[in-house]
Amino acid sequence: MKTIVLSIVLIIPLLALGDEADMSTSIQEVKKQHEASFLDMPGVVSVGIGLDPNGHQAIIVGLDGSHPETKAKIPAILEDFPVVIQIVGPLKAQ
């Protein structure tokens, strides 16, 4: 009986921790979930994590030129994280 009570007491905090981790998805996870679909859009050559003009962590989508149709498809915010579009140019092995 003692063992069971002790186990329950130990398990509860673990469950609580698990819940918390589910609540806030990290920017790395959000980026990972969406980067393949970004990279499939015409002109997108990179997806990374940087800072927006206000200094907040942001998902940075890099284009190889101006692609208005692609820009229109990229949301400004993705699961609470800002998305910034940058023209990084065609990336070539140097």
Next chain:
Amino acid sequence: MADDLNTIRGILKSNRQNLFKRANVVATGVGYKETGGARTSTLCIVCSVKKKVDAGQLAGQDFVPSAVAGIPTDVVQTGVIRALQAPTDRFRPAPGGVSVGHVAITAGTLGCWVTKNGQKVILSNNHVLANSNDAEIGDSILQPGPFDAGSFPQDHFANLTQFVPISFEGEPSQCQFANGVIAVFNAGCRVINSNTRYKVAKVQAEDNLVDAAIATPLDPADVKDEILNIGPIQGTVEGELGMAIKKSGRTTGFTTGQIQQVDVSANVQYGAGQIALFTDQLLAGAMSQGGDSGSAVLDENNRLTGLLFAGSDTTTIINRIENVFSALGISL
């Protein structure tokens, strides 16, 4: 004063040849005479010498007179004066930051010296040392690279030791299962007398972490374990957002920048329309051009943080050094 200067210039011009005949003289010019380490206001003819020698040890004709046509002289020890070497020159021993390349490529940059199995080897990109997978272990590496007039065998400097293959989009698949399925399918095609055959190609390439290779020098005496215009490496450090960085490369020499993005996934073009997807990269602003590939990237304290391999006019893409070290089994 201007008259004095012009007069002295005239006198120097007519005596220059005579001064250069003297042993150890490497340069002549007009300057202020120094006495006891302090500059005086007296203009004089300055003779720079490889080494200052006591008058008693010099033959008479080698001695720089205390005055030439009434103008005092000063003798200053400068050592041998050499032309500053460009990164595209031949270097023996060779530091990081200079031109290097597989015999079949143009030229890239020798990043730095690292250790593999207790031996010093050069680190650069696969596309610099291993011709983007199109090379055999043991192939010749030239310093400088072929584009910088490096030729075989005169400039044969190292041999390719190891490279991390780059996975390109649309390459023949290495997947045994898919190839097995297609082999059965093609057998079926044969049975029904169809002339059609299928092969498996990757639609999406596997992720690449690094574009990296190493080569072993022919002569251990050619190792200069530092980086041109930077100096010795002081350990390694993980690249972080906002970190100030620098590199020394074959084309743009010494440049600085800042890590603007981390955790970058990027599609990079290689010649002949090949594209490779790289993940877990660092991204910086403009700090490189073609030929800088392979440059070692360091932080402000000369700690190694990355291996430069790609970019555009505005952007530089860098492998994390920890990924490079683990992929090749190397250390500093």
